[in-house]
Amino acid sequence: MKNSTDEVKATSNILVTKDYGKFKTLPGNRFVDKAHVKFMRSRIEKQNLNPQFPILVNEDLEIIDGQHRLRALEELKLPVYYEIREGLTIDSTIQLNSGTRNWTWKDYCQSFASRGNVNYKKFWELYQEFGFQFNSLYHYSISSAQLTNKRGAARIFNVGDFVMANFEQTHLLLSQYADILNVAGIPNSREFGLACYRFMRMPYYDHAKMLDKIEAKGARLNDVYFVNDYVNALEEIWQS
Numbered sequence: 001m002k003n004s005t006d007e008v009k010a011t012s013n014i015l016v017t018k019d020y021g022k023f024k025t026l027p028g029n030r031f032v033d034k035a036h037v038k039f040m041r042s043r044i045e046k047q048n049l050n051p052q053f054p055i056l057v058n059e060d061l062e063i064i065d066g067q068h069r070l071r072a073l074e075e076l077k078l079p080v081y082y083e084i085r086e087g088l089t090i091d092s093t094i095q096l097n098s099g100t101r102n103w104t105w106k107d108y109c110q111s112f113a114s115r116g117n118v119n120y121k122k123f124w125e126l127y128q129e130f131g132f133q134f135n136s137l138y139h140y141s142i143s144s145a146q147l148t149n150k151r152g153a154a155r156i157f158n159v160g161d162f163v164m165a166n167f168e169q170t171h172l173l174l175s176q177y178a179d180i181l182n183v184a185g186i187p188n189s190r191e192f193g194l195a196c197y198r199f200m201r202m203p204y205y206d207h208a209k210m211l212d213k214i215e216a217k218g219a220r221l222n223d224v225y226f227v228n229d230y231v232n233a234l235e236e237i238w239q240s
Contacts, residue, residue, distance in 0.1 A: 014054050016081050020074040023055075023082075026062040028090035028115045030107035032071055040072035054081035056096075058088040065096050090115070094159070105134045108158045119164045130174050136193035138162075140177070141170045176200055176207050183211050184218045192221075195230030199238075213237050 055066025063070060064085070073080050090111065094103075109127070112120035126137055138153045143165035146156075156162055164170065177196050181188055199205065214221075217237045224233050 014081055014083050016079045018077075018079050020070065020080065022061055023057060023070055023080075024060065024062045025067065026058075026064060026090055026093060028111045029063065029067060029093055030103060030111060032067055036068045037071045037075070040068050041076060044069070044072055044076060044078070054083045056083055056085060056088070058092075059084060059086040062088075064088045064093050103158070105154065105157060108160075112160050112162075117160065119162050120160075122164050122167045123162065126170065126174060130178060132174065132177075132188060132193070133190065135190045136177075136188065137174075139194060140173050140197055141165065173197065173200055179207070179211055180214060183214050184221055186218075186221055191225060191227045192230050194227045195234060198227075198231055199234045210234075210238060213240060216240075 053066075053069070055070055056064040058064055061084075066082075070080060094108070094111065106127075109120050109124050113124050123137065123141060126132075126141070130137070134157075135153065138157065141164045142162075146163070146165070177193060177200070180196055181192075186192065199210075200207070214237055217240050220233045220237055221230070224230050
């Protein structure tokens with residue numbers, strides 16, 4: 001597995017090389033962020049963190065942890081310190097990053113989607129179309145039963161347990177919510193999104209009628225900040 005550019009450091013099993021092309025992208029790993037590569041370049045140049053924090057790879061030289069460091073080192077033409085641990089997979093990468101801020105929900109979503117998880121593929125489609133923040137997308141996407149899960153949205157989503165209840169219904173509700181935001185002229189927020197979700201699921205809800213009423217009476221939504229207050233404001237507008 002080693003070649004002439006590798007050497008074993010005397011005090012550990014860490015190898016070093018300048019053969020950047022030998023390393024492989026792990027299927028399902030997050031996309032490389034150019035901004036983060038730039039940040040890592042700066043840290044390496046200023047603090048010389050390279051030997052202290054080797055990248056981690058499996059026996060196939062797939063990168064488990066450190067793909068941004070690798071790209072930064074390649075751009076700097078510096079040697080890469082790395083450690084091989086056999087048997088590591090994409091699940092190892094996710095576990096390494098769970099509980100940290102290294103991966104965002106977008107990274108997890110793209111990872112599970114790239115491995116064929118339809119729920120995450122659909123979630124990513126909704127994000128690309130509407131651009132709403134995670135909490136809004138998640139709340140609109142899951143069933144009422146899932147809302148009571150005590151593990152929390154991020155914990156469920158980041159380990160691959162997210163299940164979309166009904167894509168067509170979710171898409172419809174998000175489309176209607178986007179219409180309301182446009183007519184009301186107020187920014188998207190978690191609180192307003194949840195309030196609209198509740199109101200739009202009322203059995204008497206008529207979307208066209210509600211848009212007309214918000215256009216005429218939407219000022220009532222100004223200076224409202226909490227979910228229940230938004231629901232009450234929407235009810236007042238509906239009844240006006």
